[in-house]
Amino acid sequence: MLTDLVQIKRFGEKQRDDNQKFRAWLKRHNFVERRLKAMAQDVEAKIDCTACANCCRVATTPVTERDAENLARFLRVKLAVFLRDYTVETEDEGRVLKRDKNGCIFLEGNLCSVYEARPNTCELFPHLVKGNGSLLSRMWHMPDRAVYCPIVYNTLEEWKVETGFKK
Ligand code: SF4
Ligand code: SF4
Structure with a gap:
């Protein structure tokens, strides 16, 4: 392998x-x-x-409305604040999670800091x-x-x- x-x-x-x-x-x-x-x-x-x-680290992460609501609840912030601070609207993929030089904004080391509320696409990946x-x-x-x-x-x-x- x-x-x-x-x-x-x-x-x-x-x-x-x-x-x-x-x-x-x-x-x-x-x-x-x-x-x-x-x-x-x-x-x-x-x-x-x-x-x-x-x-x-390398893939973008699309966020559905339901993902955004779950994540906002998990982070205890208002939906509008979550969308502003943690997501960005793109031409090709719609709304996606923001990224920094290490990849997804929620990646800490090799672990997902919002694992319990991660977007559906991450769960299925x-x-x-x-x-x-x-x-x-x-x-x-x-x-x-x-x-x-x-x-x-x-x-x-x-x-x-x-x-x-x-x-
Ligand atoms: S699993 Fe977590 S760290 Fe990885 S892309 Fe999804 S939200 Fe980001
Ligand atoms: S699904 Fe698992 S093996 Fe595949 S890139 Fe993500 S972390 Fe690595």
Whole structure:
């Protein structure tokens, strides 16, 4: 299992084309979604996210209205204050959590300081086992995520073998 983040970046970039082709290939072939999710779950169980936290460092975090309400309540501030102090509106992704040089504004060391009230997308990340929509619809993001997330990189490598993926 590859967990070194420098290697994940290097190999994830190397596999990016293949991972994009794999996504398209999956669309045209039958596969057992339950089996693939179980494999992703196994990979998740073997990787310690508190030793990584790379997604909190490199990815932006969209915030829904419900996320904002939960977080404002958790931080004991008014919703308007939360939105002003902790989020920013972007053109591409709508409202997202603010970031500083270390990544997400709520990241402390490798830990999430608002873990109990973290946004839904953080709870579901990296969206292999759980997520909105079908697994195929979520595959769209995976070639990018395989460059920084050890769970995604290793899972895609295992899935390619399992499904007999041919370029
Ligand atoms: S809210 Fe917590 S889990 Fe979500 S990106 Fe920020 S630090 Fe990470
Ligand atoms: S979800 Fe991926 S990138 Fe995020 S902490 Fe876990 S292994 Fe690291």
